[in-house]
Amino acid sequence: DTGVSQNPRHKITKRGQNVTFRCDPISEHNRLYWYRQTLGQGPEFLTYFQNEAQLEKSRLLSDRFSAERPKGSFSTLEIQRTEQGDSAMYLCASSATRDQETQYFGPGTRLLVL
Amino acid sequence: LAKTTQPISMDSYEGQEVNITCSHNNIATNDYITWYQQFPSQGPRFIIQGYKTKVTNEVASLFIPADRKSSTLSLPRVSLSDTAVYYCLVGAPYSSASKIIFGSGTRLSIRP
Numbered sequence: 001d002t003g004v005s006q007n008p009r010h011k012i013t014k015r016g017q018n019v020t021f022r023c024d025p026i027s028e029h030n031r032l033y034w035y036r037q038t039l040g041q042g043p044e045f046l047t048y049f050q051n052e053a054q055l056e057k058s059r060l061l062s063d064r065f066s067a068e069r070p071k072g073s074f075s076t077l078e079i080q081r082t083e084q085g086d087s088a089m090y091l092c093a094s095s096a097t098r099d100q101e102t103q104y105f106g107p108g109t110r111l112l113v114l
Numbered sequence: 115l116a117k118t119t120q121p122i123s124m125d126s127y128e129g130q131e132v133n134i135t136c137s138h139n140n141i142a143t144n145d146y147i148t149w150y151q152q153f154p155s156q157g158p159r160f161i162i163q164g165y166k167t168k169v170t171n172e173v174a175s176l177f178i179p180a181d182r183k184s185s186t187l188s189l190p191r192v193s194l195s196d197t198a199v200y201y202c203l204v205g206a207p208y209s210s211a212s213k214i215i216f217g218s219g220t221r222l223s224i225r226p
Contacts, residue, residue, distance in 0.1 A: 040218070042219050058212055
């Protein structure tokens with residue numbers, strides 16, 4: 001399968017714990033995006049990378065959130081000191097550099113903070 | 115920032131043609147129009163993209179009038195499996211990624 005993969009698919013954690021999600025993009029795609037989606041809403045942009053460089057971060061991305069893409073391949077999104085409001089679906093997408101509107105999404109990681 | 119407006123929901127029946135219209139009055143010269151489909155508990159899936167006039171692929175058609183202030187996604191002969199949320203986006207390939215806004219989409223329900 002050459003699509004975007006995300007792990008884990010589901011995560012339940014207690015408030016205050018740290019969680020880390022992983023995204024493996026389509027191998028030839030330079031751009032990688034993270035989104036957050038809550039029930040009934042469309043995905044909201046969080047951050048994006050071109051190769052290993054994090055080029056943009058949304059104001060939604062508080063200091064408790066950090067994302068990395070160390071070798072320009074897979075990416076991780078970490079949430080520190082989770083809060084109940086962090087409960088959402090976290091989506092990763094990738095695209096070729098010249099066509100960022102055509103993004104290929106992974107299945108998402110559903111986070112529930114108790 | 116090009117904002118889009120879509121109907122919140124639509125209903126139709128199997129075998130019918132469904133047209134979902136999106137308004138984007140402030141579309142910029144370099145903006146493209148892209149539609150995504152999302153099933154529950156899955157990530158969005160790219161359906162079609164266009165700049166002007168008409169684009170057709172194996173899944174859908176996209177109609178864009180000359181002023182480009184709206185677009186219509188046309189799904190021919192829908193089936194139950196087309197029940198999903200459909201998002202209309204406008205944006206330029208080289209613009210800021212944060213300007214890609216999904217909005218709330220149109221929830222399409224197909225009945226037997």
